[in-house]
Amino acid sequence: MNPKFYLTTPIYYVxxxxxxxxxxxxxxxxxxxxYHGMLxxxxxxxxxxxxxxxxxxxxxxxxxxxxxxxxxxxxxxxxQQWDKFKVPYRFIRTSDPAHHATVQWLFExxxxxxxxxxxxxxxxxxxxxxxxxxxAEPGDPCPDCGRPTETVSEENYFFKLSAFQDRxxxxxxxxxxxxxxxxxxxxxxxxxxxxxxxLSISRNNLEWGIPVPVEGNHVFYVWFxxxxxxxxxxxxxxxxxxxLHLIGKDILRFHAxxxxxxxxxxxxxxxKKIFAxxxxxxxxxxxxxxxxxxxxxEPLRQVIGADPLRYFLLREIPFxxxxxxxxxxxxTRINADLANGxxxxxxxxxxxxxxxxxxxxxxxxxxxxxxxxxxxxxxSYREAFENFEFNRALEQVMALITVVDKAIVQYxxxxxxxxxxxxxxxxxxxxxxxxxxxxxxxxxxxAPIMPEACAQLWAQLGMTSNLETLRIDELAWGQLxxxxxxxxxxxxxxxxxxxxxxxxxxxxxxxxxxxxxxxxGKTEPVAAPWAPPPGIAPLSPEITIDDFVKVDLRVGxxxxxxxxxxxxxxxxxxxxxxxxxxxTIVAGIAKAYTPEQLIGRKxxxxxxxxxxxxxxxxxxxxxxxxxxxxxxxxxxAFLEDxxxxxxxx
Ligand code: MSP
Numbered sequence: 001m002n003p004k005f006y007l008t009t010p011i012y013y014v015x016x017x018x019x020x021x022x023x024x025x026x027x028x029x030x031x032x033x034x035y036h037g038m039l040x041x042x043x044x045x046x047x048x049x050x051x052x053x054x055x056x057x058x059x060x061x062x063x064x065x066x067x068x069x070x071x072x073x074x075x076x077x078x079x080q081q082w083d084k085f086k087v088p089y090r091f092i093r094t095s096d097p098a099h100h101a102t103v104q105w106l107f108e109x110x111x112x113x114x115x116x117x118x119x120x121x122x123x124x125x126x127x128x129x130x131x132x133x134x135x136a137e138p139g140d141p142c143p144d145c146g147r148p149t150e151t152v153s154e155e156n157y158f159f160k161l162s163a164f165q166d167r168x169x170x171x172x173x174x175x176x177x178x179x180x181x182x183x184x185x186x187x188x189x190x191x192x193x194x195x196x197x198x199l200s201i202s203r204n205n206l207e208w209g210i211p212v213p214v215e216g217n218h219v220f221y222v223w224f225x226x227x228x229x230x231x232x233x234x235x236x237x238x239x240x241x242x243x244l245h246l247i248g249k250d251i252l253r254f255h256a257x258x259x260x261x262x263x264x265x266x267x268x269x270x271x272k273k274i275f276a277x278x279x280x281x282x283x284x285x286x287x288x289x290x291x292x293x294x295x296x297x298e299p300l301r302q303v304i305g306a307d308p309l310r311y312f313l314l315r316e317i318p319f320x321x322x323x324x325x326x327x328x329x330x331x332t333r334i335n336a337d338l339a340n341g342x343x344x345x346x347x348x349x350x351x352x353x354x355x356x357x358x359x360x361x362x363x364x365x366x367x368x369x370x371x372x373x374x375x376x377x378x379x380s381y382r383e384a385f386e387n388f389e390f391n392r393a394l395e396q397v398m399a400l401i402t403v404v405d406k407a408i409v410q411y412x413x414x415x416x417x418x419x420x421x422x423x424x425x426x427x428x429x430x431x432x433x434x435x436x437x438x439x440x441x442x443x444x445x446x447a448p449i450m451p452e453a454c455a456q457l458w459a460q461l462g463m464t465s466n467l468e469t470l471r472i473d474e475l476a477w478g479q480l481x482x483x484x485x486x487x488x489x490x491x492x493x494x495x496x497x498x499x500x501x502x503x504x505x506x507x508x509x510x511x512x513x514x515x516x517x518x519x520x521g522k523t524e525p526v527a528a529p530w531a532p533p534p535g536i537a538p539l540s541p542e543i544t545i546d547d548f549v550k551v552d553l554r555v556g557x558x559x560x561x562x563x564x565x566x567x568x569x570x571x572x573x574x575x576x577x578x579x580x581x582x583x584t585i586v587a588g589i590a591k592a593y594t595p596e597q598l599i600g601r602k603x604x605x606x607x608x609x610x611x612x613x614x615x616x617x618x619x620x621x622x623x624x625x626x627x628x629x630x631x632x633x634x635x636x637a638f639l640e641d642x643x644x645x646x647x648x649x
């Protein structure tokens with residue numbers, strides 16, 4: 001086994017604060033890291049912030065900050081959130097000069113090997129997802145987020161992705177573990193088999209980005225920037241390649257296709273494994289800031305605790321698949337597995353040892369049946385964990401707790417304690433030892449997922465070793481020392497009262513929402529007094545009905561229409577108003593209507609307007625049209641047929 005284990009989370013975009021979706025990935029990564037620590041490996045978890053995006057630039061401008069200062073605030077927010085969850089990490093910012101240097105270095109290596117060339121890019125681009133959308137037409141929506149794409153056409157640098165199709169397919173075939181889960185690898189294989197197009201890796205005339213080391217004003221396209229952070233993070237100590245990139249399924253293509261191709265082009269080793277997890281859904285859709293359905297992690301952490309939340313996320317959702325988040329499911333699961341299951345086993349066992357054995361673990365080899373169940377659990381837990389099947393691993397642990405619960409009911413330690421003969425006393429030793437030994441084993445197994453709660457249980461059992469460095473691969477039945485004095489017993493997983501808990505979360509969440517909106521520059525401005533929308537004319541002074549009836553509005557039929565010489569706005573109309581003869585009207589609508597559009601059309605005429613001369617033509621009446629300031633006039637018309645000469649009232 002490699003003495004070191006280096007894993008990564010994605011680097012998170014800083015146009016959003018951490019939410020339960022991003023937290024899920026970080027907490028899962030930390031559990032994996034801790035597990036490898038318990039295999040005796042020196043571990044490193046790299047996470048960070050992905051800052052060079054147009055969205056970040058826009059958000060920063062809106063908040064009146066430079067993109068760098070805005071990113072600093074948000075990347076600190078991510079750091080603080082992971083600190084609160086007690087996740088140790090190394091943090092990489094894409095704005096770090098060291099990262100700039102790595103990206104430029106990698107570019108040069110790829111270029112030297114002949115995989116970079118300049119060309120014209122013209123196509124659709126999704127600003128939100130930072131995604132050039134292949135095969136899209138102007139006006140098409142982004143396939144990922146549904147927002148309209150923008151057409152861009154510019155001189156860019158391209159990466160010769162097409163040259164890597166065969167090598168990538170060979171990679172997936174020769175190392176099926178490279179992309180996991182299998183069903184996701186199959187998607188990638190069929191995508192690559194469909195053919196790979198060369199990839200534009202630069203953008204023109206953007207300021208916020210890493211400069212491409214060439215003539216002109218190019219910065220790197222975000223994915224030729226972000227992915228390389230994995231390399232930057234460990235470049236100095238030569239820890240590359242990573243053992244694991246943990247990511248969400250939405251960014252698998254970038255990781256499973258682009259990234260290995262970039263590395264192959266630069267003659268660098270590939271990461272050992274890429275695992276794509278599913279999404280946390282809220283109300284059955286992906287949680288995201290833009291949809292406004294985010295669940296914020298901090299209120300959950302404060303009210304429920306970091307460890308129960310970590311447990312829930314990995315127990316409830318099969319890793320790799322999507323899972324819906326709901327408070328009810330969360331609370332039910334924590335009460336069942338942690339308060340009633342693990343918590344109850346701990347308090348019962350330790351209290352009985354205190355009561356019946358003066359607080360010292362009795363000497364016994366334990367129940368053979370329970371010992372066997374525990375051995376099987378250790379093996380199946382490890383197998384499931386190493387296959388990223390955390391839910392199955394945790395299910396095994398809970399099943400072992402149930403075995404002990406049942407044995408306690410069968411042995412009836414409270415009855416045995418009353419019998420003084422050697423046999424019942426030996427049986428009492430057996431069940432107490434077995435329960436305590438199972439408690440020790442499950443505490444060790446759960447330590448990567450619930451580090452703090454397990455450390456407390458460990459101390460309550462009287463264990464003095466450091467749980468973080470305990471070797472999970474050496475964990476076996478019978479290692480609990482007889483005579484060990486148990487520690488202070490206190491409840492670790494209180495039962496949650498749903499109504500109370502949800503209220504508490506809500507209160508904190510409201511405050512968090514305000515704080516985060518302010519951080520993102522989204523505070524609502526104080527409502528300005530109402531004003532008409534632009535272009536809407538203010539209302540004229542009030543009139544009476546008597547005033548109104550003075551205006552004689554009639555339905556007219558346009559008989560002829562022709563332009564007025566020398567006046568490009570005017571049309572000369574004759575209009576039938578069911579009078580003795582048609583009228584002549586000059587109307588300023590030539591820019592909005594052609595004569596052909598008007599002839600035969602019924603219109604509204606102010607019929608009793610005093611005649612006036614326009615360009616030498618006497619106009620008797622005015623045609624009624626609506627418009628905003630500076631918008632073309634639209635003639636008033638009728639949906640139903642209406643007789644010529646009818647009056648409007
Ligand atoms: N910046 C890129 C990643 C670059 S990595 C070299 C990015 N950032 S992101 O902030 O949008 O997403 C980061 C990770 O969070 C992705 O793996 C994504 O799948 C994950 N999640 C975002 N929302 C999620 C859920 N609702 N549920 C689970 N994970 C989700 O993409």
